[in-house]
Amino acid sequence: MEEVRNPMKNLPTPKIYEQEYTYMPWGILISAVLDIIKARAPLGGGVIDLMCGTGYLLGEIKKSRSDLILEGIDKDNGFIHYAQKKHPTIPFRIANVLSWSPAGKYDLVLCTGALHHLPYADQIPFLEKIPACLTRDGFAILADTYIDDYSSGQERKQAAAKLGCEYLLATIENDAPKKITQAAVDILCNDVMGFEFKTSIEKMRPAFKRLFSKVEIKKTWPKSATAYGDYYCICRN
Numbered sequence: 244m245e246e247v248r249n250p251m252k253n254l255p256t257p258k259i260y261e262q263e264y265t266y267m268p269w270g271i272l273i274s275a276v277l278d279i280i281k282a283r284a285p286l287g288g289g290v291i292d293l294m295c296g297t298g299y300l301l302g303e304i305k306k307s308r309s310d311l312i313l314e315g316i317d318k319d320n321g322f323i324h325y326a327q328k329k330h331p332t333i334p335f336r337i338a339n340v341l342s343w344s345p346a347g348k349y350d351l352v353l354c355t356g357a358l359h360h361l362p363y364a365d366q367i368p369f370l371e372k373i374p375a376c377l378t379r380d381g382f383a384i385l386a387d388t389y390i391d392d393y394s395s396g397q398e399r400k401q402a403a404a405k406l407g408c409e410y411l412l413a414t415i416e417n418d419a420p421k422k423i424t425q426a427a428v429d430i431l432c433n434d435v436m437g438f439e440f441k442t443s444i445e446k447m448r449p450a451f452k453r454l455f456s457k458v459e460i461k462k463t464w465p466k467s468a469t470a471y472g473d474y475y476c477i478c479r480n
């Protein structure tokens with residue numbers, strides 16, 4: 244990829260990040276994931292959230308499923324500090340998922356909005372770690388935003404621009420405050436310029452199929468028949 248200056252390296256602050264759930268389509272995906280966890284996580288099960296960010300998802304799970312044993316890891320010191328302070332009873336740990344090896348097996352492995360933060364070459368090696376850390380009846384929920392499929396660098400940029408514009412429009416339609424609208428602009432910039440690494444669901448399907456025996460894929464946004472959008476994948480060994 245051509246070399247460009249990266250003005251967008253920083254993630255949003257934890258507070259802005261958590262407001263994004265209210266105004267961006269992303270919030271619909273997280274609610275859908277929460278509903279699945281509430282209904283399907285086994286009683287007293289072990290749950291790990293990989294690249295947990297601010298700990299929002301684990302905090303919400305704790306409110307209605309206090310039986311679950313929760314744990315979150317992320318490489319960002321600031322996010323982990325915020326998560327630990329806000330949710331003192333949930334253990335959060337700084338760890339890079341690329342060098343992480345699971346200490347045991349989990350009934351539920353979560354990874355939301357994070358795969359696209361890993362460079363393309365690291366995404367499948369990261370996914371390859373997941374089957375081994377699931378219990379026999381365990382499952383993983385992998386939720387992320389995907390762009391249209393592409394077959395060249397130019398098509399990737401066009402697909403990222405299209406997704407980014409739709410995300411920005413939806414955020415504006417939801418009457419987002421200035422900082423959240425700015426965050427949506429930043430997402431567009433990061434994706435088009437290749438500072439983050441959104442891919443297409445089509446490119447991930449073969450890996451999901453190879454790694455898991457059962458995969459359920461659902462799109463939560465947009466409602467229209469698009470390939471791009473927010474998806475969750477429930478994966479079982």
Ligand SMILES: C[S@@+](CC[C@H](N)C(=O)[O-])C[C@H]1O[C@@H](n2cnc3c(N)ncnc32)[C@H](O)[C@@H]1O
Pocket residue numbers: 254293294295296297299300316317318319322338339340341354355356357360361
């Ligand atoms: C967009 S946030 C998603 C956070 C959270 N999962 C959510 O749904 O709100 C992406 C997170 O991935 C983390 N991350 C990126 N690369 C990572 C890596 N190699 N190891 C651990 N965490 C990583 C970032 O620090 C950031 O907190």
